[in-house]
Amino acid sequence: MGMSLQTSQAQAADPTGPDANALYQQHCASCHGADRLGGTGPALLPENMGRLKPKQAAKVIAEGRAATQMIGYKNQIDAAGIQALVDYIFTPLPEIPRWGEAEILASHIQHHPPGSLPDKPKFQADIDNLFIVVELGDHHATLLDGDSFEPIHRFPTRYALHGGPKYAEGGRYVYFASRDGWISKFDTFNLTYVAEVRAGINSRNLAVSHDGRFVMVANYLPHNLVILDAATLKPVKLIEARDLRGNSSRVSAVYTADPRSSFIVALKDVPEVWEISYQIPPPKGFGQWIHDHRDDSGEQNEANHFPIRRILVEDYLDDFFLTQDYSQIAGTARGGEGQVVDLDLGRVVASIDLPGMPHLSSGISWPWNNTTVLATPNIRANSISLFDIETWQPVKEIETLGPGFFMRSHENSPYAWVDVFFGKHSDAMHVIDKQSLEIVKTLRPAPGKTSAHVEFTKDGRYALVSIWDLDGALVIYDAKTLEEIKRLPMKKPSGKYNVHNKLSRSSGTSH
Missing domain, CATH: 2.130.10.10 (YVTN repeat-like/Quinoprotein amine dehydrogenase)
Structure with missing residues (x-):
């Protein structure tokens, strides 16, 4: 995928310098993927670096990273080569990479089929008072008893979880999202993962419908939303993030609005807020609904659900x-002024002065x-x-x-x-x-x-x-x-x- 263009970009400043692509393919591709989209190691794209700065990345390449499989290369790659690699991995791809339904399905892992595990917890504790504690230091999570404050189970997670885990079915299942797009479903009763899938290349967070049927994933790369079957984590529908004029956008976040039976979507690059209903049939205002969506087998086809209600706003x-009743949202605009959107009215109803870049979520x-x-x-x-x-x-x-x-x-x-x-x-x-x-x-x-x-x-x-x-x-x-x-x-x-x-x-x- 566009390797020659990536190589020319990485070497444009110094065509006589080290061949960054050759160094990458020799030392990095086996773990991070030949196309930098990730493999056993994380994706090496600017969007996926999180808070890692180029100077820190150079140190990781030279010295390795604790609590990971990343070894140091200072004895194999000189300082100029390490800097060339840093420039290379911080160079954006020439085009948005494809990660569609076929790629998502190919990544799917079913550790335990639905219904194959016991319905009784392996431990004695108040399920309502359990905690999941995310430990970023070595990419683990701990299931903690909130009464005794004793760990019940510690288990590995995917690299760089992003956005909080979400519960379903009374706390039995917890869903994790990683920055690299991996979605993992963990059964707290049986202390094991039951399914995983890579829903995107760079993901922001996930939300679970209050009825426990669907998981929606918000992606930076590609620019889309992915709806998964919550039971199996297989894809149900992919929704491109585009405005009415066709402008593409990263998806900043998705939230579940339980009383509305809908997902609320924040978009990074277009001045719209989306409400996507998972109610069948959806309420008025979500467009025409055809009641009998069925596939060739005669089963109702979930992929035809999820109509979008677009709310135009004055800024990103x-x-x-x-709000607690899910009737309004207060959003942060880039210029510093905030907007209040009434979800029932479908429009901006107030502006608020936000001088300090609040973390409204x-x-x-x-x-x-x-x-x-x-x-x-x-x-x-x-x-x-x-x-x-x-x-x-x-x-x-x-x-x-x-x-x-x-x-x-x-x-x-x-x-x-x-x-x-x-x-x-x-x-x-x-x-x-x-x-x-x-x-x-x-x-x-x-x-x-x-x-x-x-x-x-x-x-x-x-x-x-x-x-x-x-x-x-x-x-x-x-x-x-x-x-x-x-x-x-x-x-x-x-x-x-x-x-x-x-x-x-x-x-x-x-x-």
């Missing part, structure tokens, strides 16, 4: 908060002064922004020690917790009183190490904090007294996800 909204809400406030951390400002959801007017800016990324609370807790993920104070965790709207305590669970991503037990009694470090830990706090209860060593734990809070759509956590 690639990150947004959904991490926003939470709670009752306050006879109204409801939305609170969101800011990626580019040292503050928490609060808005009245009924009027969308600003309520307050709470000054913090630096920009934050994740904010969490619980209906039974008087406090909201927010990290200071970016900057020199990343070891701090602010605790905010939800009524006074003041910081009442700043915790430092591990001085000098980043603390992030709080999640609560199902009753809100305990708060779990990640120490985002290879030599990290999960720190459990009494959510009322703010005293540390327990600490579990872990390999760069990131998100942790409680079954009850996720399935009940708690207002204190992201959806």
